[in-house]
Amino acid sequence: MTLNGLAVGCIYGLVALGFVLIYKATELVNFAQGDLLMLGAFVAYMAVVWWGLDYWVGFLIAVVAVGAFGALLDRVVLRQVIGQPQFAVVMLTIGLGAMFRTFASVTWGSEIYTLPTPFGGVWTVGGVTLSHQYLSIVFGTLVLCGVLYAFFNHTRIGIAMQATSQNQLAAYYMGIPVKMIFSLIWAISAGVAAAAGVLLAPVTLIDINMGLAVALKAFAAAVLGGFGSIPGALMGGIVIGLIELYAGATLPDGFKDTAPYIVLLIMLIVRPQGLFGTMTRKKV
Amino acid sequence: MRFQFKTSYDQDIRIFRDKVDVFWYGLLAVLVLILPLLLDDYYVGETAWVFIYGICGVSMMVLVGYTGLVSLGHAAFLGIGAYAHAYFIQHGMPWVVAMVLAVALTTASGLIVGLPALRMTGIYLTIATLAFAVIIQEVFSRWESVTHGFAGMKVDKPVIFGFEFATDQSFYYLCLFFLVVVLWATRNLLRSPTGRAWIAIRDSEIAAQSMGVHLAVYKSIAFAYSAGVMGLAGALFAHKIAYLAPDIFTILLSIQFLLLVIVGGLGSLHGAILGAIFVALLPPVIAILRDSIPESMAAFAAGTGLTFVGTIGSAVGGFLAKPGVEAGIFGLILVLVILLEPLGMYGRWLKIKLFFSTFPMYKAATFKRQKSYMRSERLR
Amino acid sequence: MSLFSADNLSINFGGIKAVDGVTFDVAKGEVFTIIGPNGAGKTTIFNLMSRIYEPSGGKLVFDGRDITNVAPHRIAALGIARTFQNLELFDSSTVLENLLLGRHVHRRTNLVENFLFLPKARRAEIEDRRAAEEVIDLFGLAPHAETPIGSLSYGLRKIVELARALCIRPRLLMLDEPSSGLGAEETETMARWIGDLRRRMGLAVVMIEHDMSLVNAVSDRVVALNQGRIIAEGSAAAVQNDPEVIRAYLGG
Numbered sequence: 069m070t071l072n073g074l075a076v077g078c079i080y081g082l083v084a085l086g087f088v089l090i091y092k093a094t095e096l097v098n099f100a101q102g103d104l105l106m107l108g109a110f111v112a113y114m115a116v117v118w119w120g121l122d123y124w125v126g127f128l129i130a131v132v133a134v135g136a137f138g139a140l141l142d143r144v145v146l147r148q149v150i151g152q153p154q155f156a157v158v159m160l161t162i163g164l165g166a167m168f169r170t171f172a173s174v175t176w177g178s179e180i181y182t183l184p185t186p187f188g189g190v191w192t193v194g195g196v197t198l199s200h201q202y203l204s205i206v207f208g209t210l211v212l213c214g215v216l217y218a219f220f221n222h223t224r225i226g227i228a229m230q231a232t233s234q235n236q237l238a239a240y241y242m243g244i245p246v247k248m249i250f251s252l253i254w255a256i257s258a259g260v261a262a263a264a265g266v267l268l269a270p271v272t273l274i275d276i277n278m279g280l281a282v283a284l285k286a287f288a289a290a291v292l293g294g295f296g297s298i299p300g301a302l303m304g305g306i307v308i309g310l311i312e313l314y315a316g317a318t319l320p321d322g323f324k325d326t327a328p329y330i331v332l333l334i335m336l337i338v339r340p341q342g343l344f345g346t347m348t349r350k351k352v
Numbered sequence: 353m354r355f356q357f358k359t360s361y362d363q364d365i366r367i368f369r370d371k372v373d374v375f376w377y378g379l380l381a382v383l384v385l386i387l388p389l390l391l392d393d394y395y396v397g398e399t400a401w402v403f404i405y406g407i408c409g410v411s412m413m414v415l416v417g418y419t420g421l422v423s424l425g426h427a428a429f430l431g432i433g434a435y436a437h438a439y440f441i442q443h444g445m446p447w448v449v450a451m452v453l454a455v456a457l458t459t460a461s462g463l464i465v466g467l468p469a470l471r472m473t474g475i476y477l478t479i480a481t482l483a484f485a486v487i488i489q490e491v492f493s494r495w496e497s498v499t500h501g502f503a504g505m506k507v508d509k510p511v512i513f514g515f516e517f518a519t520d521q522s523f524y525y526l527c528l529f530f531l532v533v534v535l536w537a538t539r540n541l542l543r544s545p546t547g548r549a550w551i552a553i554r555d556s557e558i559a560a561q562s563m564g565v566h567l568a569v570y571k572s573i574a575f576a577y578s579a580g581v582m583g584l585a586g587a588l589f590a591h592k593i594a595y596l597a598p599d600i601f602t603i604l605l606s607i608q609f610l611l612l613v614i615v616g617g618l619g620s621l622h623g624a625i626l627g628a629i630f631v632a633l634l635p636p637v638i639a640i641l642r643d644s645i646p647e648s649m650a651a652f653a654a655g656t657g658l659t660f661v662g663t664i665g666s667a668v669g670g671f672l673a674k675p676g677v678e679a680g681i682f683g684l685i686l687v688l689v690i691l692l693e694p695l696g697m698y699g700r701w702l703k704i705k706l707f708f709s710t711f712p713m714y715k716a717a718t719f720k721r722q723k724s725y726m727r728s729e730r731l732r
Numbered sequence: 733m734s735l736f737s738a739d740n741l742s743i744n745f746g747g748i749k750a751v752d753g754v755t756f757d758v759a760k761g762e763v764f765t766i767i768g769p770n771g772a773g774k775t776t777i778f779n780l781m782s783r784i785y786e787p788s789g790g791k792l793v794f795d796g797r798d799i800t801n802v803a804p805h806r807i808a809a810l811g812i813a814r815t816f817q818n819l820e821l822f823d824s825s826t827v828l829e830n831l832l833l834g835r836h837v838h839r840r841t842n843l844v845e846n847f848l849f850l851p852k853a854r855r856a857e858i859e860d861r862r863a864a865e866e867v868i869d870l871f872g873l874a875p876h877a878e879t880p881i882g883s884l885s886y887g888l889r890k891i892v893e894l895a896r897a898l899c900i901r902p903r904l905l906m907l908d909e910p911s912s913g914l915g916a917e918e919t920e921t922m923a924r925w926i927g928d929l930r931r932r933m934g935l936a937v938v939m940i941e942h943d944m945s946l947v948n949a950v951s952d953r954v955v956a957l958n959q960g961r962i963i964a965e966g967s968a969a970a971v972q973n974d975p976e977v978i979r980a981y982l983g984g
Contacts, residue, residue, distance in 0.1 A: 097475050148691050154474055155422045156690050159614055162607055163686030170680020178676060276676065280603075284486065287479060322494045329483035336480045337468040364828075365857045537847055544846035544853055545839040545860075552822050552833050559820035562782050563900065564808030564837035573843065619824060 070310070075202035076271070077309020078209035082264035083286035084293065084301035085216075086257035092233040092296055093253045096146065096157045100165035101261050102283025106276060107168055108134045108262025109269040110176050113183050123186050127266050131259045138258025139251040146254070147247070165279075172276045183269040205267045212263060213302065216256070229253060281325075285312070288332035367539055384528060388521040396520040401632040403527035404588050409616060409624030409631075410534050411581035412609045417618040418547065419574040420554030422474075424606050425465070425481030428488035429579045431601035433458045433586020435492065435499050438507045438596055447512045455583045462579020463572060470568045485606055492598035505596040517591075527588055534581055535621060541577070542621075550574055551619075604679065611682055615689050617696025626697040634685075635678060642672040735760045735936045736812075736904050741780060741790035742960075750776045752960035753790070758904065761930055763937045763950050767971070768957035769981050774940045775817055777957075778908055781938070782807050782814050794904065809837040813902035815893045817909045817940075821881045827892050828877045831864040834899025838863070864899055871895045871925070887918040894925065904936045905929065911943040923949045944972065956980065 083101055090098045108130045115126035145164065149157050187200035220226040232239040232249045240246045265279070272278055289308045293300025308328045316324030368374045388396045408430065415421050436457045440450035465484050469477050492499050499505060510517045510526065517523045541547045549570045552560035561567055590596055608631055616627025649665025652658070671677060693700055737757035743750050751773045758764045766774050779785045781792065783804040792800045794810055802810070813834075822830050838860070845853045868874055871891055881889060890910065897905060910926070911919040923946050929935045930950075941947050947954060947968050954971040956964040958980035964971045971977055 145687070145691070152690075152694065155416075155478070156614075156694060158422070158475065158478065159610060160687055160690045162610075163683040163690070166607075166679045166683025167687065170676050170683065173676040174671065174674055174680075178674075284482070288483070291476070291479060322490050326487050326490045329486045332483045333468075333480060333487075336472055336476055336483075362854070362858060364861060365854060540849035540853075541846055544841065544849065544857065545836055546843060546846045548825075548829060548833050549836060551825055551829070552836075555822035555824060556820040558784065559816065559822065560833070561784070561804050562808060562814050562820075563833050563896070564805055565833075566803075566805040 070313075071199075071202050071206070073310040073313030074306060075205035075309070076268075076312065077289075077306035078205050078302075079264050079268045079282060079305070080286045080289045080308050081302035081305025082209055082212065082260055082267075083282055084289035084305050085213075085298055086261045086264075087286065087290045088293070088295060088298055088301045089253055089257045089260075091290075093229070094146075094150075094250055095154065097154070097161070098257070099158055099161040099283070100168060101257070101286065102279030102281075103165040103168040104134055104138065104258045104261040104279070105265035105268070105282060106172060106274075106279035107137070108265030109183065109274045109278065110172055110181075110265075111262070112266040112269065113181050113274050114176065116183060117181070123184070127263070130262045130266050134262035134265075135255040135259030139255035141258070142251045142254035147250075169276045169279075176276075178276055181274040183266070183274060185270045187270070201270050205271070208263065208267045209302075212260065216260075216298075225249075225252070285328050288328045288335075291332060292335055365543055367536075367543075388524050393520045396524050398633065398636055400520065400524045400527045400592060402629050403524070403531045404585055404592060405612065405628035405632040406531045406625050407527075407534050407581060407585035407588070408609055409612050409628040410531075410538050410621065411578045411585065412613045413616075413618075413621060413624040414538060414541075414550070414581070415574050415578035416610065416613050417620070417623065418542065418554060419550040419571065421469070421571060421574065422478045422610070423481040423578075424478050424603065424610065425483075425485030425488075426578075426582055426609050427601040427603070427605035428485040429458050429462060429582035430586040430589060430605070431488065431492055431596075431598075432461055433583030434507075434590035434593075434596055434601075435505070435586075436583070437587035438505055438590045439498055441508070442505075447510055451584070451587050454587045455580050458583025458586065459576045459580035462576040462582075465579070466572045466575025469575065470571050482603065482606075485601075485603060489598055489601055492601060499596070499598065502597060502599075507590045507594050507596060510591050523591065527592075530584060530588060534584065538581075538621065546570070546573065554619075608682065611686050613696075615685065615696055617698030617700075620698045622701075623696050623698040626701075630697070634682070638672060638678055638681065642669055645669050645672075734758060735762075735795060736781075736938070737793045738777070738781070739791040739793070741777070741792065742788050743776060743780060743785055744788050749960050751780065751787075754957070754960070754962055756955055756962070756965075758936050758938055760903075760936055761934045762952045763926065763930055763939060765939045765941055765947050765951040765954045765968070766957055767941060767944075767947060767954060767977075769983070772957040772980075773960040774957055775908055776960075778814060778906055778938075778940065781906060782812065808900050808902075811901070811903040812906065813897035813900040813904070814906035815890075815897055815908055815910065817912065819886075819889055819893055821889055821893055821896070823881045826878050826880050827873055827884070827895075828861075828864060828868070830881060830892055830896050831867055831899045832860055834867075834896045835860040835863055837900055867895050867898050870898075886913050887915070890914060890918075890922070891925075894922075898929070902935065904938065907937060907939040907941075909940050909942065911941060911946050919943060919946055922946065926950045944968075 083105060086101050086104075087098060090096055090101075111133050112126040112130035115121045115129045116123055121129070141164070145160070146157070149160055185201065185204070187204045191200070191203075220230060228239070228244045229249055229252070231242065232244055232246055236246055239249075264282075268278070268282070272282075285308055286305065289304035290301050291304070292307055293302070293304030295301075308331070311327050311331055312324060315327030319327070368377060387399065391399070408426070411429075412423075412426060415423055415426075433454045437450050437454035440453050441447065445453070465481065469480055472480055493501050495501075496503075510523070512526075515522075517526050542550075549560065549565045552563065552565055553567060553570060553574075557567060593600070612627035612631045613624060614627075615630050616625070617623030646662075646665040646669035649668075650662045653660075653662030653665070689696060695702075734757035737755075739755055741754045742752055754773075754777060756764070766777065768774055776785065780787050783799070783802060787800065790800075791798060794812060797810075799807070799810065822833065825833075839856065841850075841853045841856045868877055871894070873888075873892065873895060876884060876888060876892075881892065884892065890913070894907070894910070907926070910922050914922060926937060926939070927950055930937060937950075939947075939951070951968045954966065954968045955962050956971050956974065956977040958977075963976045963980060964974040966974075
C-alpha cells in the first residue's frame with residue numbers, strides 16, 4: 069500500500085517539479101500545470117486508442133507535443149506579461165487552464181476514459197503484491213529525474229539554464245539567449261507534466277478535470293519543498309502522497325482529500341520557507 | 353475638458369465631487385429604481401444577481417484591488433455567510449438577527465484566516481486561502497447536521513419584520529439597498545486613514561511601515577471587512593439561489609470573483625460594479641446567443657439560400673451548448689483582459705473619457721506603464 | 733545631548749558581517765552624513781535604524797529611549813522619518829494622497845468613525861489636508877497635488893518622497909541618497925531644502941550620499957564606512973582626505 073502512496077506522490081512531485089522549474093527561472097507560478105498534465109494524458113489516449121499506436125509511441129508523442137505547446141505558450145502569451153505583477157500572471161495561467169479544459173472537452177469529450185497500458189501484471193515479493201502500474205510510475209519518475217539531473221548538470225544548455233535562473237541579467241551578458249532558455253524551460257516543465265499525466269492515466273482515469281486536483285496537491289508539495297528546490301519538490305510530492313494515503317486509511321472520511329491542504333496550511337503558518345527553502349525579502 | 357474648481361478641503365472628501373457628478377449619479381439612481389417597472393420578471397431577477405455580485409465585487413476589491421492581497425478562497429466566505437444565515441433562519445431567528453450573526457461569523461472567520469496569512473506574502477497567501485477554501489468546502493459537505501451535506505438545504509424567501517420579499521421585484525430592491533449600503537461604507541473607509549493605509553500596503557509595504565502603518569492590523573482589518581461583506585452577499589445569495597449545496601462554493605467560484613475584479617478594473621469601486629455586471633450577465637448572454645445564433649443564421653440561410661451560413665450557425669450553437677464552454681469563455685476573456693487591458697473595463701472607460709475631453713491632444717502615453725524586465729521580488 | 737545614537741551596532745547576513753560594531757551619534761539640528769563605497773553597509777544601517785532588520789548586536793537610542801526592540805511601525809510615531817534609495821512611493825496615488833499617508837501617525841479617528849464617516853472623521857480629514865497643504869506649499873508642489881506619482885519626473889518624485897517624510901513631523905530625518913538620479917541643478921535644489929529644513933525646523937538629518945558636492949555643502953559631520961566598519965569620522969574635508977578612505981574607494 070505504501071507503494072501506492074509513493075507512486076501518487078511521485079506524480080505530485082513531477083508536477084511540483086514543473087512549478088519549481090518555471091518559478092525559479094521566471095518567477096511566474098503556472099497554475100495551468102495541472103491542465104498541461106491533463107492535455108498530456110489526452111494526447112496519449114488519442115494516439116493509443118484513436119490511432120492505434122503503441123503505448124510507448126503515444127507516450128513520446130504526448131511529451132513532445134505538450135512540451136512544444138509549452139514553448140509556444142511562453143513565446144506567444146507569457147512573454148507579453150513579463151514585468152507585470154505576479155498575480156496578474158497567475159490569473160493569466162488560471163485563464164489559460166480554463167481554456168485548456170474547454171478545449172479538451174470540445175475535442176475529446178467530457179466523459180471518463182481509460183488508457184490501455186502494458187503494465188497489467190503484479191509481482192509478489194515476500195507476500196506483498198506490487199502492481200506493475202504503480203511500479204511503472206515510480207520507475208518512470210526515477211528515470212525522468214535522472215535524465216533531468218544529467219541534463220542540468222552535464223550539458224551546456226542545462227548549465228546555461230541554471231545560470232539564467234540565478235541571475236537573468238548576468239546570464240544575458242554572458243551571451244546566453246535568455247528568451248530561448250525561458251521557452252525551453254516551459255517546454256521541459258510542460259513535457260514533464262505530460263509525462264506525469266500519461267503515467268497517472270491508468271490510476272485515476274482520464275477526464276478533463278484530472279489536472280485540477282493533482283495541481284493543487286502538487287502545489288502543496290512544491291511549498292512543502294520550499295518552492296525553489298527541485299529535490300525539495302520531489303520529496304514534498306512523496307510526503308504529500310503518503311500523507312494522503314495514510315490519512316485516508318486511518319482518519320475519518322473527508323480527511324483523505326483535505327489532509328494535504330491541512331498540512332499545507334500548517335506548513336505555511338509555521339515554516340513559510342518550506343522544509344528546504346530559504347526566506348526571501350524585498351530589498352530597499 | 354471639465355475643470356473642478358477647488359474651493360474647500362471638504363470638496364475633496366465628498367463622495368460626489370461637484371454638481372455634474374451629482375446629476376449623473378442621480379440619473380443612474382432613478383434609472384435603477386424604476387428598472388423593475390420596465391423589465392420582465394426574468395430580467396429583474398438577473399439584475400438582482402448583478403447586485404449580489406456587486407457586493408461580492410466590493411468585498412474582493414477591498415482585499416485584492418486596494419490592499420493587494422490576492423485571495424482564491426472567497427467562495428468559502430460566501431458559503432459561510434450563506435449557510436450561517438440559512439441555518440439561523442431555520443432555527444427561528446428573525447431575519448435581521450440571522451443576517452447580523454451571519455456577517456459577524458464570516459467577519460470572525462476572515463480574521464481567523466487573515467491572522468496567519470499575515471506572515472505570508474504574494475503567492476503563498478493566495479495558496480493558503482485556496483487551501484482554506486478546499487477545507488471549508490469539505491466541511492460543508494460533511495457537517496450534515498448543519499448543512500445537510502449533498503442533500504442540500506432549502507432557503508425560504510426573506511421575511512423581514514413580517515414583510516415577505518416574495519416577488520422578484522421586492523427582492524431586487526432588497527439587494528439594491530444592501531449594495532448601496534456596502535458601497536457607501538466602503539467609500540467611507542477608503543476616504544479615511546484606513547483606506548489610505550490599505551492602498552499604501554498594496555503599493556509599498558516597506559514605505560507604509562516606515563510611515564507608521566501597522567501592517568498586521570490593517571491587513572487583518574481588510575481581511576475581516578472583506579470577509580464580512582462577502583458574508584452579507586452570501587446571505588442574499590442563499591435566498592436568491594434558494595437551495596444550498598456544497599458544490600456551489602468551489603474554487604471556480606473564487607476564480608470567478610477574481611475575474612470580476614480584474615475585468616472590472618483593479619483599484620476602483622466602479623470596477624467592482626462593472627465587473628459584477630459582466631460576470632452576472634455573461635452566462636445568460638451566452639445562453640441567449642446559444643439559441644438565437646443558430647435560429648437567426650438558419651433564417652438568414654433560408655432567406656438567401658446560403659446554406660453554409662446555417663451550418664456555421666448550428667456549429668456555433670452546438671459549440672456553445674457543450675459542457676464547460678462557459679468556463680473556457682471566462683478563461684479566454686481573462687487572458688485577453690490581462691494581455692490587452694490590464695486596467696480593466698473602468699480603465700478603458702477612463703481612457704475613452706480622457707480621449708474625448710482632451711480631444712485633439714490625447715496622449716496614449718498617459719496610461720503607459722513602465723515595463724520592467726528585471727523586477728524581482730527576491731532578495732538577491 | 734545627542735538625539736540619536738547607535739552603539740556597537742552589528743548585523744550578519746549568512747556569516748557576512750554587513751554592519752560590524754558601528755557606533756555614532758547625531759545631535760539635534762545636525763546634518764550627519766554617511767559615505768562609503770558600494771556595499772559598505774550604508775543602507776543596511778538605515779534599515780537597522782528603521783527597524784526593518786533585526787540587529788544581531790548593539791543598541792539604538794532615540795531621544796533618551798532605547799528603541800532596539802521597538803516595532804518597525806512605531807518608529808514613525810516616535811519622530812523618525814526616512815526616504816528610500818530607489819523611491820518607495822505609492823505609485824498609483826496622487827501626490828496629495830502620498831502626503832496624507834505621512835499624516836497616518838497623527839490620525840485621531842478609529843475604525844468605526846471612519847466606517848460611518850462621522851462628523852469627527854470629516855473634521856479630521858480636513859485637518860489632515862490642511863497639514864499636507866502646508867508641506868505642499870513649502871515645496872512648491874501645488875501644481876502637482878492631484879497628479880498621480882506615475883506621471884511625475886524622477887526629480888519631482890524625490891521631492892515628493894521628502895515631503896511625505898516631512899508630513900510625519902519628524903525630529904530625525906533619514907535620507908538615503910537624496911541626489912541619486914538627479915541632475916546638477918536638482919541636486920542644488922535638494923541641498924537648499926536640506927539646509928532649510930535644518931535651519932527652519934531644527935531637524936536632525938542623517939544622510940547617505942555619494943555626491944561629494946552635496947556632502948560638502950550641507951554636512952556638519954561625515955563618517956566613512958567600508959565593509960561594515962567606520963574607517964574615518966570628522967569634517968567633510970578631513971574624511972575625504974583620509975588615506976584609508978581613499979584606499980577604500982580605490983578598492984585597495
